[in-house]
Amino acid sequence: MITAQAPGKLYVAGEYAVVETGFPAIIVALDQFVTVTVEATKHFGSIVSEQYQENSLYWQRQGDEMVFDNRDNPFHYILSAIKLTEQYARELDKPLALYKLYIDSQLDAKDGKKYGLGSSAAVTVATIKALAKFYDLKMSKDQIYKLAAIAHLDVQGNGSLGDIAASVYGGWIAYRSFDKAWLAAARNQMSLADLINTDWPDLSIELLTAPADxxxxxxxxxxxxxxxxxxxxxxxxxxxxxxxxxxxxxxxxxxxxxxxxxxxxxxxxxxxxxxxxxxxxxxxxxxxxxxxxxxxxxxxxxxxxxxxxxxxxxxxxxxxxxxxxxxxxxxxxxxxxxxxxxxxxxxxxxxxxxxxx
Structure with a gap:
């Protein structure tokens, strides 16, 4: 049985501008966590969470059409993280396996309270960290960040991915977002392994130290x-x-x-x-x-x-x-x-x- 966790976050400054390439923000990681446990199974795999359920769907009207928006449903980020991590594992010639994935979140309370601590980012990072241990991928923080950023972007489609950085690196960070147009083009030209091992244009993550007072x-x-x-x-x-x-x-x-x-x-x-x-x-x-x-x-x-x-x-x-x-x-x-x-x-x-x- 393997366990990994990732903290939630709050933006301190730089909101909205940070979605643009190279524009700075300050983000802080908090001591509230998503914990993911992986346990090998023989006959079928499962994803279990008290907080995240596929039956929580949000939709709006566009004319007479029902339009579903799954970007705030962490379940889809879990699936995206699994897909990308297993793609990376296969590129490293690791055999895939069946497993039970259990997710427990302090970021989304059982009584329904949502504090806005970046649960979708934290669950993406924690899932990748747990599966990286499960498949013995020996990933660095930089590699985890990049894989999680891709997985998250595949679901959300917008945003800065700064919440991913906070969940990976922790503490206070100064963050500048990478060039998403470059990433979209690079994904058509590079393997996933090469992509998470190369430098991403304009990406900057700097750990900061807060004043003692x-x-x-x-x-x-x-x-x-x-x-x-x-x-x-x-x-x-x-x-x-x-x-x-x-x-x-x-x-x-x-x-x-x-x-x-x-x-x-x-x-x-x-x-x-x-x-x-x-x-x-x-x-x-x-x-x-x-x-x-x-x-x-x-x-x-x-x-x-x-x-x-x-x-x-x-x-x-x-x-x-x-x-x-x-x-x-x-x-x-x-x-x-x-x-x-x-x-x-x-x-x-x-x-x-x-x-x-």
């Missing part, structure tokens, strides 16, 4: 959001208002470079200034795109945190889910957490998860 607080607003659908809407706004979108990208890059330097210099004040500026930029993006990135609950979370001396913003695509606060660890935080609860915002007791192996 900085504390991360996370609040959940109680309303889940679909990252894929929000990114789709921003893509439409990009086509309709290209100059405003380009201005947003330029300002986001400038802000994130300063924020990353704040981490390198261990400067809490610089990091907090970057968080506040990034929040302003996301408000501008929301205004010209018509996408509700910062919901009333997220705005309340931010206002209460700023009153307490923290720098706060929505995390990830927004539209619900979590907000993050970076605050001096010497500040009293109990009054802030109590104020959140008074406004039906749930403080989440998550810590940063470092991966040292």
């Amino acid at each position: 900085m504390q991360l607080l996370v609040g959940w607003t109680g309303s889940p959001a679909s990252t894929s659908q929000l990114v789709d809407k921003i893509t439409l706004a990009k086509a309709k208002k290209p100059q405003l979108y380009r201005d947003f990208l330029t300002a986001s890059r400038e802000t994130l470079e300063k924020l990353i330097d704040g981490f390198r210099n261990r400067s809490l004040s610089s990091i907090q200034a970057g968080i506040r500026r990034n929040r302003e930029l996301l408000d501008e993006l929301a205004h010209f795109s018509g996408v509700a990135i910062q919901t009333p609950a997220l705005r309340q979370l931010v206002e209460l945190a700023e009153q307490a001396g923290g720098a706060a913003k929505s995390s990830g695509a927004g539209g619900g889910d979590c907000g993050i606060v970076l605050i001096d660890s010497h500040q009293a935080i109990k009054p802030l957490l109590a104020a959140w609860r008074d406004h039906h915002i749930e403080p989440l007791k998550f810590n940063v998860h470092e991966i040292n192996d």
Whole structure:
């Protein structure tokens, strides 16, 4: 029996811009995990999870048609991860086997709560890590990231794949996305083994160290959001208002470079200034795109945190889910957490998860 796990994540800054090639974001891995166990079987294989079921389908109307969107269903990421990992195993002349795959997630609670911690990315990474052990593939973190990125992209079709990086490398990371057009072309020219062993244009993953006096607080607003659908809407706004979108990208890059330097210099004040500026930029993006990135609950979370001396913003695509606060660890935080609860915002007791192996 083989077990592997991958942590969930939250975006700290750089959302939306990071989907463009080479634009930076900061992401943090958290101590909430997807765990995948693989056990060899003789007669048939199975995939078992209390949280992920194939009967959870989401659909919308386009005219009179029912259109299904499986991008938020982790089950499809599990299947994609299995397919790609076994393709890689066959390229290495490994014989394939039957097995039971058991998935347990702390990222999607049994009572249905979804915190927006990147469960689809974490389950993709954990599945690949477990099967890599099962087939004795001896994969490096870079190889796991690339294989998981391909598997995830095959299902989601958009996004930055930064959540994959957080689940593979852990801790605080500065992330810049690779050229997806290059990847699409390269997949037609290269074997999977060659593809995950070559350098990917513009991809950059840098481990960061947080200032010793900085504390991360996370609040959940109680309303889940679909990252894929929000990114789709921003893509439409990009086509309709290209100059405003380009201005947003330029300002986001400038802000994130300063924020990353704040981490390198261990400067809490610089990091907090970057968080506040990034929040302003996301408000501008929301205004010209018509996408509700910062919901009333997220705005309340931010206002209460700023009153307490923290720098706060929505995390990830927004539209619900979590907000993050970076605050001096010497500040009293109990009054802030109590104020959140008074406004039906749930403080989440998550810590940063470092991966040292």
